[in-house]
Amino acid sequence: MVDGYGRIIDYMRISVTDCCNLRCVYCMPESGVRFAPQKSLLTDGEIVRIINAAARTGISHIKVTGGEPLLRDGVTTLIHQVKEIPGIETVSLTTNGILLPECMAELYEAGISSINISLDTLDAKRYRELTRGGVLEHALAGLRTAATYPEMKVKVNAVLDEEHWEEDVMALTYLAKENKVHVRFIEHMPLGIESNETPVAEQDILKLLRQYYGESKPCREKIGEGPGHYFAFPGLVGRIGFISAMSHKFCSECNRIRLSADGKLRMCLQSKDGISLRDIIRNHVSDEELVEIIEKSIRQKPEGHCMNVQRIEAEGMCQIGG
Ligand code: SAM
Ligand code: SF4
Numbered sequence: 294m295v296d297g298y299g300r301i302i303d304y305m306r307i308s309v310t311d312c313c314n315l316r317c318v319y320c321m322p323e324s325g326v327r328f329a330p331q332k333s334l335l336t337d338g339e340i341v342r343i344i345n346a347a348a349r350t351g352i353s354h355i356k357v358t359g360g361e362p363l364l365r366d367g368v369t370t371l372i373h374q375v376k377e378i379p380g381i382e383t384v385s386l387t388t389n390g391i392l393l394p395e396c397m398a399e400l401y402e403a404g405i406s407s408i409n410i411s412l413d414t415l416d417a418k419r420y421r422e423l424t425r426g427g428v429l430e431h432a433l434a435g436l437r438t439a440a441t442y443p444e445m446k447v448k449v450n451a452v453l454d455e456e457h458w459e460e461d462v463m464a465l466t467y468l469a470k471e472n473k474v475h476v477r478f479i480e481h482m483p484l485g486i487e488s489n490e491t492p493v494a495e496q497d498i499l500k501l502l503r504q505y506y507g508e509s510k511p512c513r514e515k516i517g518e519g520p521g522h523y524f525a526f527p528g529l530v531g532r533i534g535f536i537s538a539m540s541h542k543f544c545s546e547c548n549r550i551r552l553s554a555d556g557k558l559r560m561c562l563q564s565k566d567g568i569s570l571r572d573i574i575r576n577h578v579s580d581e582e583l584v585e586i587i588e589k590s591i592r593q594k595p596e597g598h599c600m601n602v603q604r605i606e607a608e609g610m611c612q613i614g615g
Contacts, residue, residue: 294351296594304518304549305352307340309368310360311554315389316425317413319452319481323425329555335571337371341378343552343570346583348380350591352550354518355384357405360554363392369399376404383407383518387450390435391427397438407446407517408439409477413454415464423454440472448475448517448534458493462501469531477521477534482562495535502526502533509533520547538562544597550590558587560594 296302311328313321335343344355355375362368376384385407386400393400393410400408412432414420420429439447451465462478469476480492499509506526516523520543521534537543544561551559556571568590574583 294588294591296591298545298594298596300545300547300594301351302548302550302591302594303351304354304356305344305347305552306356306358306549307344307552308358308360308554309340309362309371310334310365312364313359313361313389314364314391315361315427317411317452318423318425333555333571335552335554335556337367337374339556339571339574340371340552341374342574342580343556343558343583343587344375344381345378346580347550347587348378349584350587351380353380353382355381356387356519357384358387361389361392362386363388363396369396369403372400372405373403385409385446385517387411388435389424389427390432390439393435394438397435397442401442401445405445407448409448409450410436410439411450411452412436412465413451414457414461416457416461419454419457436468436474440474446475446516447473448477450477450479450536452479452481453493453498455491455493458498459501462493462498463505466502466506466529466533469529469533471530473530475516475523475532475534477523477536479536480539482538492537492539495537495540498533498535499524519549547594547597550594558590560590561597564595 294302316323357372365371372384375381383406384404386405387409390410390412410432413423415429417429420427436447436449439445449465449468451461453461465476468474478498503509506528509524509526512523512525512532516532516534521536523532523534525532552570553559553567556569557567558570559567568586573586
């Protein structure tokens with residue numbers, strides 16, 4: 294459906310767990326994270342019911358995220374159920390990749406068509422530091438496994454570390470040299486946790502890459518359903534993408550809504566509270582009422598975020614629907 298600012302809203306990010314097996318410095322505090330108790334999380338049946346209702350409002354693309362989504366018990370069965378919902382065209386996944394080698398075959402069978410793997414550096418020591426304990430080889434094994442499925446769109450998501458960005462851009466871009474892996478640089482967004490907050494500018498990354506790979510061309514082909522924009526370089530098989538929420542604010546084209554693991558429906562990353570669809574459905578609303586509630590929220594989606602002047606009040610992305 295169309296929101297109050299004329300935007301078509303067809304994309305929903307659902308966080309299926311707030312837990313994670315890593316603690317990336319820009320996403321979660323090192324310790325003391327308050328995970329939601331099990332009974333406050335949406336069950337598979339509740340998620341399917343909400344997506345059914347959302348599909349009736351025009352949502353056709355689902356991104357499964359977290360926390361680390363592959364930590365949720367039975368996540369592939371849930372994904373299979375979501376993929377079967379009338380009106381749902383694509384289901385994609387964002388993961389740190391660590392558990393992919395053991396889940397990939399089932400994810401493929403369940404109908405996942407696109408996987409984003411978060412990988413900020415190819416330097417094993419800094420990967421361990423940035424993720425507070427992660428083993429680079431495990432994430433790379435996940436990436437290699439995903440890349441063996443020719444029909445699967447595989448993207449690498451990187452939030453750059455200001456101090457080492459040139460070296461990391463060059464190493465990560467190399468992943469796109471011979472394989473159809475798209476590498477996307479995500480601008481750091483200010484959450485309610487402390488971390489390095491100066492995003493590396495898109496123009497600086499493009500300038501560096503042009504020196505090595507030649508002139509870039511903006512891509513016309515559609516690579517995902519989200520807000521990334523992409524460039525093709527002559528020497529690269531994969532594309533180079535940018536998600537620049539701060540410097541290239543894309544709110545005027547935003548097509549997404551978010552559902553947190555405990556059932557809060559948020560219209561924007563920065564929406565503070567969100568409406569608890571969990572409480573609403575546990576109070577026995579009808580499917581028609583649920584559709585109306587989601588439609589009403591979409592009509593009230595804010596025009597844009599103001600993260601440039603105000604931080605997001607959350608302890609990590611997992612609290613705001615990944
Ligand atoms: N655990 C999975 C992963 O890492 O891909 C899925 C959840 S994670 C919250 C989803 C994406 O959010 C990751 O690509 C991560 O890099 C990004 N992210 C987390 N905190 C961020 C921040 N403060 N600014 C920008 N991106 C962030
Ligand atoms: Fe976990 Fe993903 Fe957040 Fe890293 S970015 S702490 S892998 S949820």
